[in-house]
Amino acid sequence: MTEVSIPTKEQPSKEQIADVRAFTRFYTRQIGLLEERLHKSAFSLTEARVLYELAHRNGLTATDLGRDLGLDAGYLSRLLKKFESRGFVTRAPAPTDARQSVLSITDAGRKAFEPLDRASREEVAGLLGRLSAEHREAVVAAMQRVQRLLGQNREPSTPYILRPLQVGDIGWIIHRQGVLYAREYGWNESYEALAAEILAGFVKSFDPEYENAWIAEREGEVVGSVFLMRKSAEVAKLRLLYVEPSARGLGIGRRLVDECIGFARAKGYKTLTLWTNDVLVSARRIYQAAGFQLTGEERHHSFGKDLVGQTWDLAL
Amino acid sequence: MTEVSIPTKEQPSKEQIADVRAFTRFYTRQIGLLEERLHKSAFSLTEARVLYELAHRNGLTATDLGRDLGLDAGYLSRLLKKFESRGFVTRAPAPTDARQSVLSITDAGRKAFEPLDRASREEVAGLLGRLSAEHREAVVAAMQRVQRLLGQNREPSTPYILRPLQVGDIGWIIHRQGVLYAREYGWNESYEALAAEILAGFVKSFDPEYENAWIAEREGEVVGSVFLMRKSAEVAKLRLLYVEPSARGLGIGRRLVDECIGFARAKGYKTLTLWTNDVLVSARRIYQAAGFQLTGEERHHSFGKDLVGQTWDLAL
DNA sequence: CGCAAACAGTTGACTGAGTCAAGTAATTGC
DNA sequence: GCAATTACTTGACTCAGTCAACTGTTTGCG
Numbered sequence: 001m002t003e004v005s006i007p008t009k010e011q012p013s014k015e016q017i018a019d020v021r022a023f024t025r026f027y028t029r030q031i032g033l034l035e036e037r038l039h040k041s042a043f044s045l046t047e048a049r050v051l052y053e054l055a056h057r058n059g060l061t062a063t064d065l066g067r068d069l070g071l072d073a074g075y076l077s078r079l080l081k082k083f084e085s086r087g088f089v090t091r092a093p094a095p096t097d098a099r100q101s102v103l104s105i106t107d108a109g110r111k112a113f114e115p116l117d118r119a120s121r122e123e124v125a126g127l128l129g130r131l132s133a134e135h136r137e138a139v140v141a142a143m144q145r146v147q148r149l150l151g152q153n154r155e156p157s158t159p160y161i162l163r164p165l166q167v168g169d170i171g172w173i174i175h176r177q178g179v180l181y182a183r184e185y186g187w188n189e190s191y192e193a194l195a196a197e198i199l200a201g202f203v204k205s206f207d208p209e210y211e212n213a214w215i216a217e218r219e220g221e222v223v224g225s226v227f228l229m230r231k232s233a234e235v236a237k238l239r240l241l242y243v244e245p246s247a248r249g250l251g252i253g254r255r256l257v258d259e260c261i262g263f264a265r266a267k268g269y270k271t272l273t274l275w276t277n278d279v280l281v282s283a284r285r286i287y288q289a290a291g292f293q294l295t296g297e298e299r300h301h302s303f304g305k306d307l308v309g310q311t312w313d314l315a316l
Numbered sequence: 317m318t319e320v321s322i323p324t325k326e327q328p329s330k331e332q333i334a335d336v337r338a339f340t341r342f343y344t345r346q347i348g349l350l351e352e353r354l355h356k357s358a359f360s361l362t363e364a365r366v367l368y369e370l371a372h373r374n375g376l377t378a379t380d381l382g383r384d385l386g387l388d389a390g391y392l393s394r395l396l397k398k399f400e401s402r403g404f405v406t407r408a409p410a411p412t413d414a415r416q417s418v419l420s421i422t423d424a425g426r427k428a429f430e431p432l433d434r435a436s437r438e439e440v441a442g443l444l445g446r447l448s449a450e451h452r453e454a455v456v457a458a459m460q461r462v463q464r465l466l467g468q469n470r471e472p473s474t475p476y477i478l479r480p481l482q483v484g485d486i487g488w489i490i491h492r493q494g495v496l497y498a499r500e501y502g503w504n505e506s507y508e509a510l511a512a513e514i515l516a517g518f519v520k521s522f523d524p525e526y527e528n529a530w531i532a533e534r535e536g537e538v539v540g541s542v543f544l545m546r547k548s549a550e551v552a553k554l555r556l557l558y559v560e561p562s563a564r565g566l567g568i569g570r571r572l573v574d575e576c577i578g579f580a581r582a583k584g585y586k587t588l589t590l591w592t593n594d595v596l597v598s599a600r601r602i603y604q605a606a607g608f609q610l611t612g613e614e615r616h617h618s619f620g621k622d623l624v625g626q627t628w629d630l631a632l
Numbered sequence: 633c634g635c636a637a638a639c640a641g642t643t644g645a646c647t648g649a650g651t652c653a654a655g656t657a658a659t660t661g662c
Numbered sequence: 663g664c665a666a667t668t669a670c671t672t673g674a675c676t677c678a679g680t681c682a683a684c685t686g687t688t689t690g691c692g
Binding site for chain 1: 327328332333335336337338339340341342343344345346347348349350352365368384385386436437440441443444445447448450451452453454455456458459460461462463465466467481482483484485486487488489490491492493494495498503504505506508509510511512513515516517518519520561562
């Protein structure tokens, strides 16, 4: 939550680089500690890594292994030969390419790997066991975050899911909108307060028959949301549409608006209305594309800025 | 934000262990990639680590280095001898223990290390440079989180600081309280809505002359908060006291209440009042210790539970 | 098609990072 | 005051990992 003094758009800051290096040093040591016990076993660290991959993935070739683990081809070749001679691994000619063989681990290989695998699990369990349940959860979540952000598998298999509101969501959305609009448009804390007021009212008077909320979640994180509220029997209001900057470009905003429109139609509303500000350009594009018409504009001073408020309506 | 299906209080779950191991494998590879270029330099990885430590810390002995980097004493001894013969390092007899020497890096050592250091920085800059500014910030924050939680330096130098309200705080506090009380006491989303309503009102009608908020922050994270609101010229109300489970036991709750009391006295209030529920045991202890008296109790059904509300007053 | 370039994997020849055990001198603990 | 421990050194070794040269196969392109 610390705000960087000089927001660097393009280049990583010195502090960020230093922090990452500090983490790398730290984790290098951590890995060293975790492996200390293991390298007394029958397998070297690299052998263990290779066995692990073979045990957990199918249809691997030597090239795959070398690429994914960063190993020298020659070294790997010998290593596999040793495994084959001990009966831990078998090679089958690859159907498509006669140069390659498909590797698979044998039962004997799994059996030989098991103690090592268990030792590794115990080692990690010991590390985590020292922490409270709270901290343990937090560590795992943070690791996943690092891995996901740094990982090359940039596109998750499911780009996002929509789900109903849960406890914790409205606070999170208030927080993120507050921070985001402060950063992007310089709005002050009164916007955050407005979001809090709207959402408090939404939950308090929530009518599941005529109202709804959609939360976009991506890999366990909230990345967008929208709320549909009943204004009258004929008019529904779309409120607080937002998409995380990191999740933009996936069509989440459009999808959220479409869900609102579909729900409003199904519930028999005649009009879907919304209020926004002209500075929110990307949101406006979504509204326009969805068929909303601008029906009113007015200048106002809110959130510490001079703004132009806009009302958009969609006939359902 | 994913809720664990079966909350394990004592032992790390299989999933957590698997996740940590996955991360370790991932980062092992990552470190390998970062070092690929470096090991073409004049120094081995271990030599670089030793030089790094020497360049950034003072008064190190060989034992310190061996312990912190996990190196064999014999290997380290030879390594230092080599550095000494090249004029990168000097040894001075340790004042307290004639067996030890205090190591220090020379200017020549720094100079020899510099290209390596720069290459490492560039490598990391390259890694981070592929990310958007958003993602970059998130990665660094998550790494720091892992390091802090896993690091042995359990106690930060400043256990916590108090600061005024910032944009983003109220949403964050609503979120955390919602999640926390749902988890600990099974309260439903209406508590979160109540918190949102209270805080929206606080910000909207905030009178800095007679009202205040204190946020407890620890290593850049919000770990507690309290709000003081004006009820009348003579009565102030303390609201929404909370401390993160991970930061309990540091006296943060007590400190927040004390700040409220001091502020209320300074502003000439005659009474400080608050409303709580009897299930919030640790909060009650703080109020009692601070001299609050229980002045009323009533049963109510709120937040999906049968509760006993309590009013506590303190004469100022 | 045909041929050069690239690729998958193998093998030989190294090297140097890291280990292990035994030893010295100083310090600590009882 | 003496045994146990600690800080460091040294000798002897090994094995993980590198590099380059080679075989057979596939790909790309005129």
